[in-house]
Amino acid sequence: MKIKRFYKTKIESLSQWDDVLEVFAKEERKISYQKEIVYPVPKWIYRGQGDINWRFNSSFERNIKRSWGSVSSEAALKIIESQMMEYFKKHVQTYVDIKKLSPIEILSMMQHYEIPTRLVDFSENAYVALFHAVYGRKEDNLNNDFTVLSIRQDWLMGMEVFNDEKTNETERYFSGLYNDEQEKEKSLKEGNHILCPLKYEGIRDKDDSSILCIYPENRNQRLEAQSGLFLMPKKLSETFENQLFDIVGDESKEWQEKNIEELLNGKIDDVAGIMFIFSKELVHTVKMKLLLCNITHSKLFPDVSGLAQEVKELFSNKVIKEMDSGPDKPKLKLTLCLPVLTYDLFMKDRTENDYTKEELSILKETLNEN
Helix, strand or coil: CCCCEEEEEEECCHHHHHHHHHHHHHHHCCCCEECCEECCCCCEEEEEECCCCCCCCCHHHHHHHHHHCCCCCHHHHHHHHHHHHHHHHHHHCCCCCCCCCCHHHHHHHHHHCCCCCCCEEEECCHHHHHHHHHHCCCHHHCCCCEEEEEEEHHHHHCEEEEEECCCCEEEEEECCCCCHHHHHHHHHHHHHHHHCCCCCCCCCCCCCCCEEEECCCCCCHHHHHCCEEEEEECCCCCCHHHHHHHHCCCCCCCCEECCHHHHHCCCCCCEEEEEEEECHHHHHHHHHHHHHCCCCHHHHCCCHHHHHHHHHHHHCCCCEEEECCCCCCCEEEECCCCCCCCHHHHCCCCCHHHCCHHHHHHHHHHHHHC
């Protein structure tokens, strides 16, 4: 059994990214049978982030560091988390009936409304993660590359611990034998136990995987639209990334280099997860591909706020750029991220008398390009 590791690799083009996803898809189609036991299909989950310098962590972890500094006490952090949950539960009942909701579902609702929690958003759809990466970029990091973290979910959920009595050492390995639905149910029960140990009984060993894959039973529209799930670290006093490395016993806590050609040739047996690094030069190409694939704000956030954000993005996506044509009269070039908008369509309810000759020239040049 090969030791699993977390790697990082550079993506130079979208076609290269698609080739990697095809390698993953081929693995997912391989199902083996032995003694009437179906071995699990490798299943990848993804998280996109807008800056290569950002660590992979939970909003709770970021908020604690920003507001409290360094807090190393697990007990103190659990008290903070419990107080937040109790305050939310007490006051949200004015708007929502939560009597039948489990602690995990309460935490999921808090995550939905952007309250800091230990839950970390992931998606089963690689391009949904890529969407969050390019649209999650901030004004102060536009010159930085962006990333997508991919993790083998079946490996994470099927990890087991073996204690060698001769050497007294603990080894972690992927057994290859697990039932997807049963593991989801176990993760929910264990997650509820962690959040409310007096009411919910835990069923996992203390030494097994320190991160749970959580699929809330009551899924909202956004989770469904984004093929979403959560990874839930068991500990609050350890960073999310460190707990990932701990699972594979990697004391270096570093992402190992992986040659992209090895991935494209299907050499992924030793891969527990990969951080894909996308060049900042690919942002516009990615946005156009997402638009053509109908992966937009209104589709992933199926409500008025999602539609409003989509309109804002379409009509303020660097709409006007200054192109120097002399010290006195800079030339303006209009650049719209609207491939369906043509000059004739734009002028349907307008007249050319509404615009100056220069404005008409810019409109014709830009919209005819589309």
